Amino acid sequence: MPSLVRWHKELGPEVLSIITVFSYTAAAPDKAKSFIRKNKVTFPLLADGNGNQTRHGVLTYPSAFFLDSQGKVLWQGILPRDRSDPGSNRQWLDDLLRRAGVEPPPPPIHWLEFDKGLDESQWTWGNRLLFVEAEGCTQSQRIHKLLSEDEEIKKLVDGFIRVKIDGRSQLEIAKKYGAAWPGDLVIIDPDDKVLFRYWDDFKDVAALKRALRVHTDD
Numbered sequence: 001m002p003s004l005v006r007w008h009k010e011l012g013p014e015v016l017s018i019i020t021v022f023s024y025t026a027a028a029p030d031k032a033k034s035f036i037r038k039n040k041v042t043f044p045l046l047a048d049g050n051g052n053q054t055r056h057g058v059l060t061y062p063s064a065f066f067l068d069s070q071g072k073v074l075w076q077g078i079l080p081r082d083r084s085d086p087g088s089n090r091q092w093l094d095d096l097l098r099r100a101g102v103e104p105p106p107p108p109i110h111w112l113e114f115d116k117g118l119d120e121s122q123w124t125w126g127n128r129l130l131f132v133e134a135e136g137c138t139q140s141q142r143i144h145k146l147l148s149e150d151e152e153i154k155k156l157v158d159g160f161i162r163v164k165i166d167g168r169s170q171l172e173i174a175k176k177y178g179a180a181w182p183g184d185l186v187i188i189d190p191d192d193k194v195l196f197r198y199w200d201d202f203k204d205v206a207a208l209k210r211a212l213r214v215h216t217d218d
Contacts, residue, residue: 064077112161114163127189152209
């Protein structure tokens with residue numbers, strides 16, 4: 001279920017429509033409501049009793065079906081496990097979307113909280129890419145646009161532990177690394193040493209790419 005919720009948010013219903021069918025009957029709505037709250041489900045949920053089981057020949061739960069726009073079943077089975085990895089299974093889903101004649105949008109960059117990113121850096125000995133952002137900040141919006149639209153940068157940042165902080169509420173962290181507030185990118189090694197600040201070469205995208213290539217863990 002975490003994968004389905006994430007995909008629905010990332011792709012939107014115009015690319016991927018999701019319907020969850022419960023074997024619970026409409027006479028037991030509390031179970032469905034509890035499931036929705038627990039998993040933060042944002043797509044339609046139907047209570048169909050045993051109707052779907054009979055209709056599609058479902059033998060085990062949970063079962064999933066992937067249909068194209070014409071209703072043809074392209075795949076059925078048990079969804080791959082999410083494994084708590086934000087990027088997990090997207091390639092599998094993208095391949096199915098292409099089989100259905102839909103070109104999927106690129107997966108978004110996923111960011112960790114500062115403490116989680118620090119732990120992972122110290123455990124894996126990987127470099128962190130710290131993004132200092134603030135809602136409504138023009139420079140933060142420029143960084144978002146750069147990271148989401150430049151194909152080379154999108155690939156390069158995969159070699160980093162990606163961490164995002166709020167420049168307003170976590171200003172002490174921005175100061176610790178000498179980052180600009182807000183809208184800065186900083187590359188930090190596992191020893192907490194700053195290797196590169198984007199603000200030092202503001203708007204020099206070529207310098208950012210060079211730094212990403214030099215310090216990537218790939």
